[in-house]
Amino acid sequence: MSQTMWAMVCTGPGRPLVRQERPLPQPGPGQVLIAVEVCGVCRTDLHLVDGELPDPPWPVVPGHEIVGRVAALGPGATRWSLGQRVGVPWLGWTCGECRFCRSGRENLCVRARFTGYQIDGGYASHTVADERFCFPLPEESEPEHLAPLLCAGLIGFRALRLAGPGRRLGVYGFGAAAHLVAQVAQAEGREVYALTRPGDNEAQDFARSLGAAWAGGSDQTPPEPLDAALLFAPVGALVPTALRHLDKGGCVVCAGIHMSDIPSFPYAWLWGERSVRSVANLTREDGEAFFGRVRQAPLQTHVEVYPLAQANEVLQHLRSGQVQGAAVLRVA
Numbered sequence: 001m002s003q004t005m006w007a008m009v010c011t012g013p014g015r016p017l018v019r020q021e022r023p024l025p026q027p028g029p030g031q032v033l034i035a036v037e038v039c040g041v042c043r044t045d046l047h048l049v050d051g052e053l054p055d056p057p058w059p060v061v062p063g064h065e066i067v068g069r070v071a072a073l074g075p076g077a078t079r080w081s082l083g084q085r086v087g088v089p090w091l092g093w094t095c096g097e098c099r100f101c102r103s104g105r106e107n108l109c110v111r112a113r114f115t116g117y118q119i120d121g122g123y124a125s126h127t128v129a130d131e132r133f134c135f136p137l138p139e140e141s142e143p144e145h146l147a148p149l150l151c152a153g154l155i156g157f158r159a160l161r162l163a164g165p166g167r168r169l170g171v172y173g174f175g176a177a178a179h180l181v182a183q184v185a186q187a188e189g190r191e192v193y194a195l196t197r198p199g200d201n202e203a204q205d206f207a208r209s210l211g212a213a214w215a216g217g218s219d220q221t222p223p224e225p226l227d228a229a230l231l232f233a234p235v236g237a238l239v240p241t242a243l244r245h246l247d248k249g250g251c252v253v254c255a256g257i258h259m260s261d262i263p264s265f266p267y268a269w270l271w272g273e274r275s276v277r278s279v280a281n282l283t284r285e286d287g288e289a290f291f292g293r294v295r296q297a298p299l300q301t302h303v304e305v306y307p308l309a310q311a312n313e314v315l316q317h318l319r320s321g322q323v324q325g326a327a328v329l330r331v332a
């Protein structure tokens with residue numbers, strides 16, 4: 001094995017990623033070294049490089065939708081075997097001891113560390129991960145179709161669980177997460193109403209092609225009141241918009257890590273037991289439940305694949321809304 005690796009590194013907020021050669025890292029106790037096959041591009045990566053997340057330990061290697069193969073085992077690492085395919089998600093480490101970890105809410109761990117943020121991520125030929133936080137992935141699937149499941153799929157799934165059992169589901173922002181959660185929701189017998197940027201006919205056609213009952217711009221009103229709304233677009237103004245689309249008792253779930261400010265709105269829009277909440281990170285239990293479901297009913301992932309060296313261009317595409325489905329970076 002070569003003793004060096006390369007990565008696309010973010011050296012500070014607002015700066016383009018730069019290609020760097022580094023010594024190959026050694027996995028520590030309980031860790032594995034992973035040879036990255038592909039890494040998905042998430043909107044959170046954009047918030048990171050734009051300096052919208054608190055206190056990143058620059059320089060940072062982004063990327064938390066990692067599909068790769070185990071290339072070396074650290075001392076005491078026994079969960080995986082050499083050459084096995086694993087997935088590395090956003091949740092990279094938790095303390096196991098705090099009030100949140102001890103109450104089944106490790107997604108809120110006070111000392112949590114996240115992949116591609118506090119831990120160098122998958123925009124790289126190699127990465128190191130705690131073996132307890134990796135997921136097993138099918139060997140026979142194309143890796144680029146697995147990558148978006150590791151954040152977009154998982155966060156969408158957690159958001160759907162938190163939205164309650166309502167039948168009419170609004171989805172605001174029809175990108176990587178929405179196109180996966182729409183399929184999960186429809187398999188559960190729900191109806192999906194997709195709201196996109198006003199005038200984005202391509203995204204609306206895309207939503208209809210995946211079975212959405214209705215698709216329109218966020219300046220339009222869905223034909224039926226919604227039981228729940230999932231917000232994937234990082235636009236605070238969509239919170240009052242979605243509240244106005246909700247039936248009584250409905251919930252708006254904000255699924256992004258960062259959002260522009262939410263404008264004020266009349267209390268009457270919240271009245272009627274409507275609620276607004278966020279969804280933060282994931283637990284390993286979310287992952288087990290989600291991947292269990294995907295094994296039974298595979299999801300169609302729509303991906304655009306690019307070489308890792310083009311990460312800057314891909315982030316720009318995502319920023320300007322040019323990505324249909326999910327963008328994935330391939331190392332080779």
Ligand SMILES: [Zn+2]
Pocket residue numbers: 094095096097098099100101102106108109110111112
């Ligand atoms: Zn904890």
Ligand SMILES: [Zn+2]
Pocket residue numbers: 042043044045064090151152
């Ligand atoms: Zn993500």
